[in-house]
Amino acid sequence: MAIQRPKGTQDLLPGTIEQWQYLEETIRSVCRDFGYEEIRTPIFEATELFQRGVGQTTDIVKKEMYTFLDKGDRSMTLRPEGTASVCRAYVENKLYGQPLPVKLYYIGPMFRYERPQSGRFRQFHQFGVEVLGADQPLVDAEVISLVWNLYQRLGLAGLEVHLNSVGCPTCRATHREQLQKFLTPKKAELCDDCQERFERNPLRILDCKNPNCQAVTEGAPTTLDTLCPDCGAHFEKVLSLLREAGVAYRTNPRLVRGLDYYTKTAFEVMVEEIGAQSAICGGGRYDGLVQEIEGPATPGIGFAMGLERVLAALQVQGKFSERRSKPFAMLIALGDKAQNEGFSLVSALRARGIPVSMDLLGRSLKAQLKMANREGAEFALILGEEELERGVLLLRDLTSGDQIEVPVNEAVEVVCMKQQRGV
Structure with missing residues (x-):
């Protein structure tokens, strides 16, 4: 049997x-307009970074990470998300010495061992934004506004x-106590x-998606019920x-x-009809994370946001026309x-x-013209032995069929002029 790609991965081919x-x-383009700069971090990091940065109780750390020992017996993990890596880079490279806030974005592959389904892959791609060094509500609003602006430019409807607000350590302690009190009589019913x-x-x-757990927690105290004055005002x-x-939002x-x-x-951010889940972006504030990794x-x-899910939404809503790259001329x-x-x-x-x-296989004139039309070229530059002897080539408009002779030594300028004019 021929070797196939690993389960939960994709080949991204021309045309896609x-x-x-x-x-x-x-x-x-949106990130430039909002004043964010790109950062690129390693695809694998020390496992401890994600254990401490993402959290020991999360499904990501407990069940989904690709973790391995390198040749020095160090535990390494393919990054399952981007925030922890960006915060590590912020601390290690002393970016806190720059004028604050530091506004960064990244685009790249992430890895989680989970059950592949529509919109979910084991290797997937994320675009993310991180703003470090500011706690004002205005920063939260700008980050959410950037997401909204991006989707508007893409034409998503x-x-x-x-x-929601999940509060700070002070008001979360109150919520924890009330929630545990509410759930204690029903604990055995939880997954x-x-x-x-x-x-x-x-x-x-x-946050559990188990229908039984959702029923058990119906009417449970929420974080909004226990926000301290500072978190509530924020x-x-x-x-x-x-x-x-x-x-457009709702709490x-x-x-x-x-x-x-x-x-x-x-x-x-929610959108309908893209597979198992309707979320195409998620985020929030993490005021204690940098300290958690000793910054x-x-x-x-x-x-x-998962780029696969955004693309799925664009395709479902018919926002993609044919985008395959086309030559201006062949x-x-x-x-x-003539080939030389x-x-x-x-x-x-x-x-x-x-x-x-340019045809690389020495096909016939008819076959090459057919190839030019198939690739969507606007012009064909035809050069045969007769044209070579006269020092000209034939410039054919593949839309109208009109054809003129152009001296070979003037062909570059003529073609450039036509492209500039959009002719």
Whole structure:
């Protein structure tokens, strides 16, 4: 049997990769407009970073990480998410010495061993933003506004931001006590994972997708019920700013996110009809994470979105037309001498930034013209033995069929002029 790609991974082929490039270019454009700079971190990190940064009680750390021993018997893990790595880079490279806040974004592959399904892969790609060094509600609103702006530029419809505040360590202690008191008589009805969460992190029980656990927690105290005055004022200010920005949102007191490091603002962006889940972005504030990995006290907020899920939403909503890259022209060379002259001409055009293709297999004129039309070229540059002797080539408009003779030594300028004019 032929070797196949690992389960839960994809081959991104021509015809599809152009959609990825379009999405990534739009992301980078939005980030530039908002003043965010790109960061790239290693694909694997010390396992301890994710154990401490993501949280020992999370499904990611307990069940989903790709962890291995390297040749020095050090435990390494393929990164399952980006925030912990960015915070590690922030501390290790002393980015806190720069003017604050530090506004960063990343795009890259992540790895989680989970059951592949629509919109979920074992190797997937995330775009994420992290703002480190500012705790004002305005920062939260800007981060959410960046997400909203990106989706508006992409043309996605039917979006809604779900918002909650999970509080700070002070008010979360009060919520923990009330939640455990509410759940104690029903603890045996919870799933095995939630029974374990009951002592270690009961807040995450509210995030369980098990229908039975959702029924058990119906009417349970929420974090919004126990917010301290500071957290309550912070949350109200965020909501006020989002209203000013025209962001469609609703509060969702059951939204707690699946990572241990969140404080105060937590949010997800929902869209229908993209598979097993409707969330295409999630994030929140993590004011204690940098300290958790032995950095200075640094407030932070960020989000991550799976690019596969965004692309799925764009495809479902019909936002993608054919995006495969097309040459502006195709050089059709007939015979060895014409190929030599044609290759020189193609090289000169490419040096001027003109997308131009050339047949590499010595096909017939008819076959090469058919190939030019199939690739979507606007012009064909036809060079045969007769044209070589006269020092000209035939420039054929593949839309109208019109054809003119052009001196070979003027062909580069003529083609460049036509592209500039859009003719």
